[in-house]
Amino acid sequence: MKHLLNLLAAVALLVWGTYLVRTGILRVFGANLRHVLARSIDTRPAAALAGVGVTALVQSSTATALIVASFVGQGLVALPTALAVMLGADVGTSLMTVVFSLDLSWLSPLFIFVGVVLFISSQATPVGRFGRVLIGLGLMLLALRLVAESTAIMVQSPAVKALLLSLSSDILLEITVGAFLAVVAYSSLAIVLLTATLAASGAIPLDVALGLVLGANLGSGMLGVLATAKSTVEVRHVPMGNLIFKIIGVLIAAPFVGLWLRWVRPYLGDPSTVVVLYHLSFNVLMALLLLPFTPVVARRVEAWLPKPDKTLVSGRPHHLDPSALSTPSLAISCAAREALHQADIVETMMVGMLRVIKDNDLRLAEELRKMDDTVDELYSAIKYYLTKISREALGEEESRRWTDIISFTINMEQIGDIIERVLQDIEDKKIKKNRSFSAAGMAEICELHARLIDNLRLGMSVFLNGTVRDAQKLLEEKVRFRDLERTYAGTHLIRLTDNTVQSIETSSLHLDLISDLKRINSHICSIAYPILDSAGALAPSRLKAVLVDDNSQALQ
Template sequence: MKHLLNLLAAVALLVWGTYLVRTGILRVFGANLRRVLARSVGNRFTAALSGIGVTALVQSSNATALITSAFVGQGLISLPAALAVMRGADIGTALIAVLFSFDLSWLSPLFIFVGVVLFISRQASTAGRVGRVLIGLGLMLLALGLVTSSTTMLTKSPAVRALLESVQSDILLEITLGAVLALISYSSLAVVLLIATLAASGGVPLDMALGLVLGANLGSGLMAVVTTARSSVDVRRVPIGTLVFKILGVLVMAPLVAWWIRRVRPFLGDDITSVVALFHLMFNVVVGVVFIGLTDVVARWVQNMMPATRGNSLDRPHHLDPSALLTPSLAISNAAREALHQADVVETMLLGMLRVIRENDLHLAADLRKLDDQVDQLYSAIKYYLTKISRESLSEEESRRWTDIISFTINMEQIGDIIERVLLDIEDKKIRKGRNFSDAGMAEICELHSRLVDNLRLGMSVFLNGSLRDAQRLLEEKVRFRDLERAYSGTHLTRLAENTVQSIETSSLHLDLISDLKRINSHICSIAYPILDSAGALAPSRIKQLLPQDPSRELA
């Protein structure tokens, strides 16, 4: 029992080390990796090369699959190009397995020591994140040594030997077991390294080890399918297509296991670890090179099998891809795009509000008030999505962007609520009572509304681009709007003094309306504050010091 627990602990440490390396690399190079993938999909061969490079860094073809799937979901790259990237991604993770098949145990204490020093001393910086990667690499190398020693002791048990012999007799059972291990560990790389170590220490026979490797490759494809199961159809097509290629590869390579042992092993000598790792590499090279010409065919087949669903463009979140949560920088971008979608719905409400005021359209008013429910739903979805992003995984800039998105969506939600209340007031106090604003009053409302729409669009630009100049313009508009609201309130009182009948009938509604428009403008202008604050362009306080601070005066 003790040796079994030691083996399980070593496997857990190996998986944990792989996770640290993957997340650490994504934190340091996440944005750059996404740019590399996005720019290198001009043809299938450069796409495959970019997949090799990115996955060699991340040490996880599953992470590359999630990034690529999100790109397809956002329309940034085509499905055939994404499948070509994944052909290279699988080769990249196989190359890393070959690298770890060499005896690098002497690096383990060095990596762990340097990594801990960097991580503790400069945790929030890039150096600290590099330290996290080094800790992960050190733990992986340490875990491989522990697996070897634990397996050596465990395989001396007759019961364990009998169990392994029963599994060895069926290639389908070996493939199934390998796939299950990959799903459980969430890392095909960790499983392949584990299998190679077990085979080298005599824990499993070589032919069984190769069957388990085939299963681990199949399991990595299943893992991506499960991870993206709740995503949109466009996103789910990439892992489905990748799984198709892996199934084809297993069908081709399974009958060649005996041939590999008979023909290739003599050239590699007694280095069983290298035999297993090179078989893993050969599998992915065969799938990548032989089947890369089928990317267009598989893409068409997947698209026919999973046709895109069409629905109302305003009725659901479009960009909140759950699979992107494993890549925080990508998830932040998704949330920002969804926040702009929410702002589009608010703009639709704002534009329609003036039509309701002018045309007394009760049906349009009811439709616009329903849009507020969609604004609220989008706000809740964005907020919940952001809370699932690990704040520890964000850089300082990304953390600030996280806060900006929350603030933006709150302002949009509150603007939607104000517009809904305005529409109810228009229905009850104007349309149903058959009243109208005076010509001068209507002109004032139209002027304020026009400025409001312009400011909303400027606010959306500030949120998207973070322009300091536009943020300053937006804050200047807040002062102008406030002055206009005061001036129009005064002219309305003048019309009341002149006994203008329409102004008297709609006085309460008119004053409430221009006050609500001012409140909407204040929420819009709030978008500028984070930009100005981060640039140090905000004054500490607006309150002027009316009296000089004189200690003698205070004593008096």
């Protein structure tokens, strides 16, 4: 019983080490990995090679699947290209399996020691996160040695020997068990390494080991499907297509396990080498054979999972992919896209507001007020999505982006509330009372509204690109808009002194409206502050300057 517990603990340590490496790499290089993939997938062969490189670093084809699936969901990558990346990702995992199968146990204490020192000394920095990766690598190597030691002792037991002698190869059962273990461990890499170690110690026959390897490959495909089960249809296309490739590959390879052992086994070394090289050759052959068929599989997947029709004002979040939460940089990108979706709805409300003012359209006013509920729902969804992202896993830039998104969505939500109140005032004080603005007053409102739309679009650009120049321009617009509002309030008072009837009837509404437009503009211009603050481009407070001038005058 003691040796069995030691074996189970070693397996758990192997799975945990794999998890530490995967999450650590994603936290350190997450954004860069996304950029590498985005720039390296012009053709299917290039996409496959990019998948090999990224997955060899991340050590998880599932993590690569989630990143690529998000690209497809955002419309940045075509599905056939994404499937080519996944074929390369499986090869990348196989290469890392070969590396870890080598006797690197002497590196384990070094990795753990250096990793702990780096992690404890600076946890929240990239150096500390790299220390986490080293700890994971050290634990994986240590776990593999412990598995080998535990199984070497266990196979000496008469009961275990009798059990092993009674085992008969059942390829379907082995594939099922391998797939189950890969899903439970959330890592096909860990299961293949475990299988190789068990085969090397004689705990399982080679034919059983190869069946487990096939099952582990199938399980990695199932992992992607399960991880994206609640995501949008576009995101689910990639793991579904990858699973189809896995199924095809296993169906092709399973009948030839015996032939592999008969013809290839004599040229290889120990059983551990046989297992990892079988895993590598399986994925390499599948990539070469199936790469030309990625468009065919892509069409089939899109037929099975058709894209639903979406309207711009749909209250359901389009981009908040739950499967991306394990990759902080990816989740931040999803939240930013959803924030822009929220801003698109606010722009629709703002454009419609002028039509209501001009045309007295009560039906449109009601529709626009309902859109504010959508804006509020998206704000809540984005806010709760961001709270699920581990702040500890965010780098300095990503943490700043997290704050920018929260600030942006708050401003959009408040703009929506202001527009809703404006529409209600227009109904109550203008449309129902059959009043209208004077020609001059309407021209002023149209001028302010046009500037407001331009500033909103500029603000969305500032939020998306974060350029300091555009942020400065947006802040300059705040001053111009405030001056214009004061000027138009003055011209309205002049029209009142001239006894303009329309101006008298709508005086309160007119002044409230231009004041509300200024408030909306202030919320829009607030988008620029985080950008300018991070760049050190904010000027000192005007209030502070006034106090200094007053003190100077007092001294004089």
